[in-house]
Amino acid sequence: MRFQIPEHELMGPGHVACPGCGAAQAMRYVLKALGEKTIVVLPACCWSIIAGPFPYSSLQVPLYHTAFETAGAAASGIKAGLEIQGDTDTTVLAWAGDGGTFDIGIQALSGAAERNDDILYVCYDNEAYMNTGIQRSSATPWGAWTTTTPVRHFKNRPKKDIMMVMAAHKIPYAATATVAFPDDLVAKVQKAKTIHGTRFLHILSPCPPGWKIPSEIAIRLARLAIETKIFPLYEIENGEKYTITRQPDGVPVIEYLKFQGRFKHLTKSQMDDIQDMVEKEWENLLSKTERSH
Amino acid sequence: MKKVITGNYAVSYGAMVSRSQVIAAYPITPQTQIVELLSEFCADGLLDAKFIKVESEHSAMASCIGASATGARAFTATSAHGLALMHELLHWAALGRLPIVLANVNRAMGPGWSIWTDQNDSLSQRDTGWLQFYCESNQEILDTIIQGFKISEQILLPTMLVLDAFFLSHTSEPVDIPDIEVVDTYLPKYNATYRLSTENPYAFGGLTGPDHYFEIRYKMQETMDQAIEIARQADEEFERIFGRSHGLIERYYSDDAELILVVSGSIASTTRDVVDQLRSEGRNVGMLKVRMFRPFPRQEFRNAVRRAKKVAVIDRNICVGFGGIFYQEITSTMYGHRDDLPIFGFIAGLGGRDVTPNVIHEIVTHAETHDTPDTEIIWIGVKR
Incomplete structure (x- = not known):
């Protein structure tokens, strides 16, 4: 298969991301898809550093660079500033981590989405406050260790369903993506670019230091997140129409969990619990998809 | 065109004739009428602006910051808790060197909930790097918005103008609303030197280490020093075009006064009347109205009290644990310059309690009958 990904690079090699950083790759692909007429808005997040001092x-x-929330x-x-000065075709890309999206920034995001302001909002989700040193966020999955959820008190709440939150705003376009499927990612960004209103992209971004994985398996893990149905790839149009963009292979979740230091304390039965939760969520997604077609 | 309008509507008209391009605002009493009228201006096409009806004051300032960074003229209005919620972004706007103009209706902070005036909300933002102007009349409010953009767009620091809740915000006065075409000659289109543009891409506000951050602050202070003269020139040019000016520190019978009352906001109007009356009785009292609070025109203040025998500062605010905030500024300004000059610090009118002519008389009598202040804080009208 030949990838339909633009060759033009808008991200230089001098960035300061960690080796294997999913967020760095995500930006590279998204900018390729959006092109030069793009302005990036960065709240506090790993990318405040990655962009360079x-x-x-x-x-x-x-x-x-803007404040966290x-x-x-x-x-x-x-x-608004661009439009009132006659520039209507530049894409304004808000680029936030999971903390800046799921937690501290959710109010401003909800406001923009409810107004249906014409922005593309990307959350690159590495599932914790990685820039400050791996603290729990509401995007941290059930069972994960972080520095504020030590193994004897690991996170015992499920990851917030940000896609459902965004769907509830009836925005024209919301989609999940990951760096392991760059063709899918780029296609979604290109589709989002043609739509007016608030568009939301939720990109799972592996974080080698935060997930406690070797950097060379970051992409493999992102792929496993999809194939295990932990992070399905789908779109929601107008808050109603669900489309799954890749049918997962249905790999057992243990194959995803076992490589990650952040889950190494989990028992077999706890992993089974995660499998059950994942199956339930997948069924939910399937039924929403069926209902909307 | 002369119209009888409230202080709030004077703000709205000021923002309109200044051709604000992006307005982002959130309702809060007693400011709400400002954004209501601006919404109508936008809806009726009287003002060609984008009005972002944000979900909080925090987002109001964040949106103004974004808009201003593109080179658009950005405006917002708020009050008390709304201003406090913006605090982080007030720093951001100033450090980002963005010429935003904000109207703040001075309202006391809760709890207990108060919608009435005092200055603790805006004075709590003293150190954020915004210029601050305290207005006495509705005309001054409108004019200060136009001047605020004029000054801010030259120096790339934001301007906050302040009006008292109800005493100005909801009180109607005749106001001359200048023709927008005439305002255009005074305040031409903002042409931002630095802006977000895909034709000339820059990164703004990135990680700044100790090698560079220090100089950001130095340059802000340097600019603030220049802002005094630039504001003076902006006021003079305003007078040439519109036939009125407001000064940075207004002197009222102060040049030969033995006792000078230092006031701000609508208390100045009351004090003006009291000074007139005292002068007619042969008492040698004058007034200084501090209109520009940040930057503080220190040299102008020192000159203005050069011949005074006593100064009485009236603060409608309190820095709890120290005293009146204007009092602090003025004692600091005078340190080492007139150590023989007794400075009295009066606290009055907190939470909207009326500062009547009788209150001013009480202050004058106190200052006249004491050689030096007995205490750092002299409370007027407090029920103990």
């Missing part, structure tokens, strides 16, 4: 930037598009609102303001 003053006076450098690893991006060849304009970049505005403001990606949605700052992006709305940038879009």
Whole structure:
């Protein structure tokens, strides 16, 4: 199969991401898909560092660093500022981590989505506050160790379903993606680019230091997240129409969990519990997909 | 065009004739009428602006920051808790060197919930790097918005103008609303030197180490020093075009006064009346109205009290644990310059309690009958 991915690079090699960082690869693919007429809005997140310190930037598009909880609102303001000055075709890309999206930034994101402001909001989700040193977020999955959920008190709540939250806003487009399927990722960004209104992309981004994995298996794990149905690839249009964009192979979750230091304390029965939760969520997704077609 | 309008509507008209391009705002009493009228201006096509009806004041300022970073003229209005919620982003706007203008209706902080005026909300934002102007009248409010954009867009620091809840926000006065075309000659289209543009891509606000951050602060202070002269020039040019000016520190019978009352906001109007009356009785009292609080025009203040025998500062605010905030500024300004000058610090009118002519008389009598202040804080009208 030949990938339909633009060759033009808008991200330079001088970025300071960790080896194997999914978020760095995600930005590279998303910018390839969006092209030069893009302005990136960055709240506090790993990418505040990855982009490079003053006076450098690893991006060849304009970049505005904004406060942690403001990606949605700052992006709305940038879009309004451009439009009132006659620029209607630049894509304003809010680029936030899971903390800045699921937690501290959810209010501003909800505001922008409810107004259906014309922005593309990408959450690159590495499932914890990785930039501050691996603290639990509401995107951290059940069972995971973090520095604020030690193994004897691991996270015992499920990951927040941010896609359902966004669907509830009836925004025109929301989709999940991951760096292990770059053709799917790029196609979704290209589709999102043609739509007006708030578009939301949830990208699972492996984090070798935070997940306690060797950097060379990061992509493999992202692939396993999809194939185990832990992180299905799908789209939601107008909050209603669900489409699964890749049928998972149905690999048992243990094959995903066993490589990751953050899950190594889990017992067989706890892994079985995760398998059950995943099956239930998958059934939910299937029934929503069937109902909407 | 002359119209009888409230202080809130003076803000709305000011934002309109300044051709604000992006407005992002959230309702809060007693500011809400400002954004209501602006919404109508936008809906009726009287103002060609994007109005972002955000879900919080925090997002209001974040959106203004984004808009201003593209080179658009951005405006918002708020009050008290809304301003407090913006706090982080007030720093962001100033450090980001964005010429946003914000109107704050001075309202006391809760709890207990208060919708009435005092200055603790805006003065709590003293150190955020915003210019601050305290307005006395509705005309001054409207004019200060236009001047605020004029000054801010030259120096790339944001401006906050302040009006008292109800005493100004909901009180109607005749206001001259200048023709927008005339305002255009004074305040031309903002042409941002640095802006977000895909044609000339830059990264703004990235990680800044100790080798560079220090200089960001140095440059802000340097600019603030220049802002005093730039504001003075902006006021003079305003007078040439519109026939009125407001000064940075207004002197009212102060040049030969033995006792000078230092005031701000709508208390200045009351004090003006009291000074008139005292002068007619032959008492040698004058007033200084501090309109520009940040940057503080220190040299102008020192000159203005050069011949005074006493200064009485009236603060409608309190830095709990120290005293009046204008009092702090003024004692600090005078340190080492006139150590013979007694400075009295009065606290009055907190939480919207009326500062009547009688209150001003009580302050004058106190200052006249004491050689030096007995205490750092002199409470007026407090029920003990």
